[in-house]
Amino acid sequence: MYESLEDLRSKYETIFGNTNHFNPEVNEILSRGFAFQYDTDENEADVLFLGMNPSFVSGQQKESYEWTREWTRGKDYFTPFFNIEEELKEEYNVNIKWTHYDLFAFRETKQASIKDLLMKNEEGRSFLFQQLEVLKERLLQTQPKVIVASNALIRTFLGMNRHRDKKGNEVGVWLGDWIKFDFDKTIGTYVVNQPSELKGTKIFFTSMLSGQRALDLGTRERLVWHIAEILK
Template identity: 40%
Template sequence: MEKISIKELYQNKIDEIWNKATINKDLFTRGYVVHEEVIKNAILFIGINPSFSGKNLTLGSHFVNNEKNDKIYKYFKKFIKISDKVQLPWTHLDLLYFRETKQKYIWELLKEKNGVDFVYKQLLLSKEMILKAEPKIIVVSNAMAKHFMGFDKDKVNDTGVWMDFDFSFDDDLGTYRITDTEFKGVPIFFTSMLTGQRALDNGSFERLFWHINFVLEKLNTPNS
């Protein structure tokens, strides 16, 4: 199982973004949280940003490693279940690194002076991380993450480009594929959240890992 050290490759770049940013001071008191590493050729689960409950949390910037943490947070348990069902390692990345639970704040942040620049620089780094991970399959369980990846872009009017991925629906697989970048053809699932109040119901969750299994079988079939 090959791993990419996000901390080793990107800590200096993330620190530079934080040190140069001139926005909401609360975010900097909380610090950033980034996964220390990603697993190559795995199922990559993509979220939008780490949450912040304000209770019993260590303030300040740091990297996290699920394998070194005895406590597996509830948010990751569905990832583990899917991984076990389809017999493929899982890994996770948030596109943004600041800690905030209310997603509507991200839209407010984009209206702040230098807010767009602050967000965009993080998205560019996250795109690099995704490319280095060379995922077998991507699962995006957040509508805002889907938007930032470029799903809603209009290049003519220069809106919604952000990470600038291109997608095309594959009728044979029943889901989208990425149609550009170094890993052209990688299947990607856009789903509702896997945990929380608006999470997928049990039936939809069962269908998701059935569908992932179906796609993996197709990928392993010659000429697929």
């Protein structure tokens, strides 16, 4: 378990420092460095917004860095998180502390790169899984009451799409042996039942909260109401 920002940064440095065996296209992505959010009070978070990986826009500086919740204020991708916080307070009298982090720390905008360049070969899968091991530590460190997973592919990496292929081999396990969920018909969402440290955490699997594929207004309003009901 990491004990400080420096310790967490060191874990990513180790993972990203052993990537010379990738093809040029992947190496170009990895040459941009890694990035992640870190809040000193993340272990007090009521809500964790879980994303896929930080984006990279052409012309941006290639560097590794971390950011804080306050640094994200006013930035398009993070605006919905602040809006949900404000709506919970104003409309439901529910005060929350939230944080955000991604499954992966490499900087790339196109999600297809994950599927096409990393998930289809052993080296790429190993690289992804090493970062998922860090994710496990971060989940145990934060122990949020609610997780909002705003990307459909997150379900895959949490093992919810595991199945057997035509040869009978189990595929798509990823973190499925470590974390398990049940759908609670009383509250209408998934609840973690394993590992024990996260037992009872509620998780919402949603579409993106910003951008062209963002939740429609009605679905978003229901999400805010649902979070409020759980946290009251």
